[in-house]
Amino acid sequence: MINSKKVLGIIPARGGSKGIPGKNIIDLAGKPLIAWTIEAAKKSKYIDRLVLSSDDDDIIRVATQCGCEVPFKRPDEFAKDNTPGIDPVLHAISMLPGFDYIILLQPTSPLRTAEDIDGCIEYCMIKQANCCISVTEPDKSPFWMYHINSQGILEPILQTDNEVATRRQDLPVVYALNGAVYVAKCDWLITNKSFLSKETVGYAMSKDHSIDIDSLRDLQLAKLLLDLKV
Template sequence: MKQSILAIIPARGGSKGVPRKNIKNLAGKPLIAWTIEEAKKSKFITRLILSTEDEEIIKVAKQFDCEVPFTRPMDLAQDGTPGIDPVLHAIEQCPGYDYVVLLQPTSPLRTVEDIDGCIEMAIKHHANYCVSVTEPEYSPFWTYTIENGYLNPLIKQDKITPIRQDLPKTFKLNGAVYVAKVSAILQEKSFINSDTKAFIMPTNRSMDIDTELDFEICESILKKRRES
C-alpha cells in the first residue's frame, strides 16, 4: 500500500545571520527555489507545501509552483519559536497523511536522491522517524570545554587518540531531511529520539546556510555543479 506523504518547507521572513535569506538570489535563483525544485522531483512526496508568514516569500514560492495553502500565524514565526511548532501546525492544517517530511530551505545542496533516500529508509524499515546526518568536520573526541583555564575533554577518554582515522566514527544532524510518521510525531512532538533511523549524506551536500560565508560557499559549489 502506497504511503501518503506531506512535505513541508518552512520559511519565515526573519533572519539574523543572512537577512531575507530564503528569497536571496543563490547561483541564479532564490534560495528557497533549490529546495522546491528538488522536492518536486520526488517519487514519494504526495503533496508539497510552504509554511510562512511572509507575503513576499509566498509570492516567490508560487512562482516556482509550490502550494501555499495557509499563512502561518505570526506567533509561530518568531526567533524563539521551536522548529517543531510550524510542522505540527502544518499537519493540523493539512490532515490525512501517513508521513510528514520537513525540508529546510537552508540546505540547497541536498538532492532529490537524498530526499527520496531518507523517505525510502523510513518506509522500508517501518520506522517512525528517519533524519539525515553527515560526518562532522571535527571529531567530538577532539573537542573540549575550558574550566578554570584548563582544557576539559567533552568526551572522557583514557587516552587521547592522535590519528583521526583511529577515532570512532561520529555523525551530526545536517538539517537537510526529516521524516516521520504523522501519528508518531503528533505524540512525541520531535523527530529525534531513540527510535530515529539515520540516513547518511555526504558532506559535500550537507551544508546548512546560517551565515554570509555559508551562502558564498554554497553559491560556489552550485555554480561548479551546474558547469559540470
C-alpha cells in the first residue's frame, strides 16, 4: 500500500514460448527465470498482493513453489499467440477487484530489483500520474539510424534541421521501453485499455537492470551480469 492506495502485482506468464521453449521457467543462475521476478516483487514495500496469470500448469507449479499466489488459471482466450498483452491484465483486475493500482511485472526482466519496482510506483505518485512505465537509454541512438531507400541511399529515420552529431554525448537523450515495470490506476487502465498514452510518464532504469530475455543470447548476458555481481 502507498498513500492509502492498495496495489495489485501481476506476473503474466503464458506457456508456449516460440523463441526459447519453456522460457519463463528456464534456468538462470540456478533459479527458474520467473523466480527472479517473484523474489523482487515480494520485497516491494508497496505491493499488497502478488499473483500469477498463466495458462500453463508447469509455470503455475514453479511459481507456486517460489511463493507466488495463483488464484485463477488464465482462460485460453487470453493465452493465444495474438492475444493483446493488456487482456490478461484487465482479466486479472476483473477477477481481483478492490485495488487502486496495478503493477505489471514481466518475468523476462530478471535483473529488475525491488528498488526499481518501488521507484516506479513512487515516481507515479510524485507525478500524480495515471500511469508510469519503466524506460532505459538504448544502446544505439535513433538519431544514428537510417532506412535504405530503393536506390540504396541512407535516409535518416529522424529528420532534423541540423547535421547529425558525430559524438554520442552531443545527441539528445532518448529512452526506450524496457518492459520491466508498468504501473497504472486500475480504473484508468480499464478505460484506456493500454499503459501507453499521452499521459504516461517514464521512470528511467539502468541498462544492466533492463535486460529483457527474448533469446538465448539475452539469457547468457543476464547470467554474465549476475555472475559479475557475486
